[in-house]
Amino acid sequence: MLNEKLYQIIPSEVCFSCDVCCRFLEEDSPLAPIFTSDEKEYFISQGADLSVFRSREDGKSSQIKLIPSKDFYICPFFETGTNKCSIYANRPLDCKLYPFVLMSNEDRSGVVLGIDMLCPYSEKYFETDVFQHHLQSIIDYVETDDVMDIIATHPCLIGAYQDTVKVFHTLNQDLHYAPPSSNA
Ligand code: SF4
Numbered sequence: 320m321l322n323e324k325l326y327q328i329i330p331s332e333v334c335f336s337c338d339v340c341c342r343f344l345e346e347d348s349p350l351a352p353i354f355t356s357d358e359k360e361y362f363i364s365q366g367a368d369l370s371v372f373r374s375r376e377d378g379k380s381s382q383i384k385l386i387p388s389k390d391f392y393i394c395p396f397f398e399t400g401t402n403k404c405s406i407y408a409n410r411p412l413d414c415k416l417y418p419f420v421l422m423s424n425e426d427r428s429g430v431v432l433g434i435d436m437l438c439p440y441s442e443k444y445f446e447t448d449v450f451q452h453h454l455q456s457i458i459d460y461v462e463t464d465d466v467m468d469i470i471a472t473h474p475c476l477i478g479a480y481q482d483t484v485k486v487f488h489t490l491n492q493d494l495h496y497a498p499p500s501s502n503a
C-alpha cells in the first residue's frame with residue numbers, strides 16, 4: 320500500500336450528498352474500481368471474501384464485483400444509507416484518484432491524466448485557481464516512482480478513453496498498454 324497521502328480537494332460533505340460515485344449502470348461496468356495485488360491481499364487479510372474480486376487480464380489487477388441495488392449496481396463497500404465508503408481510509412488507488420482519471424488518450428498512443436466532468440463539483444470548479452493549482456499536485460503524485468511502478472505492474476489501472484474526461488497531462492513515462500477503445 321502507498322504511504323504517501325493524496326490531498327482530496329472535494330469536501331466530504333459534497334460527496335456524501337452526491338449520487339455519482341460508487342454506483343454503476345451495468346453489473347459488469349469496466350468503470351468498477353480496480354484493486355492492485357497488494358490492495359486485494361490487504362482486504363483478504365482483513366476478512367474480505369475472495370469472491371468479491373474478479374481477476375483482470377494483466378494478471379495482477381482485480382476488479383470488484385458489483386452488486387445490485389435498486390436501479391443500479393454498487394460497489395460492495397458502498398454504504399447506501401450514508402453514501403459512505405466502508406473502507407475509505409484504505410480504499411484503492413483507483414478510488415483515491417477519482418475524479419482524476421488515468422486513461423489511454425484518444426488514439427491510444429499514450430497514457431494521460433484527466434478529470435471526469437461527470438463529477439458535478441469538478442465541472443463547477445475546474446476553472447478556479449485552486450483547482451488548477453491542484454492539478455499539478457495530482458501530476459506530481461502520479462509521477463512518483465512508487466505510483467508509476469504500480470501502474471506499470473497493473474496496467475489495467477489505465478482505463479479506456481472517455482470523452483467526458485478533460486485531459487490535462489500526458490504521463491512522461493512510456494507505459495505499454497492498449498485498453499479497449501471504449502468504456503461504454
Ligand atoms: S462525483 Fe465528485 S462530488 Fe460526486 S461523489 Fe464523486 S467525487 Fe464526490
Ligand code: SF4
Nearest residue numbers: 341394396397404414
Ligand atoms: S471502494 Fe469505496 S470509494 Fe471505491 S467504489 Fe467502493 S465504496 Fe466507492
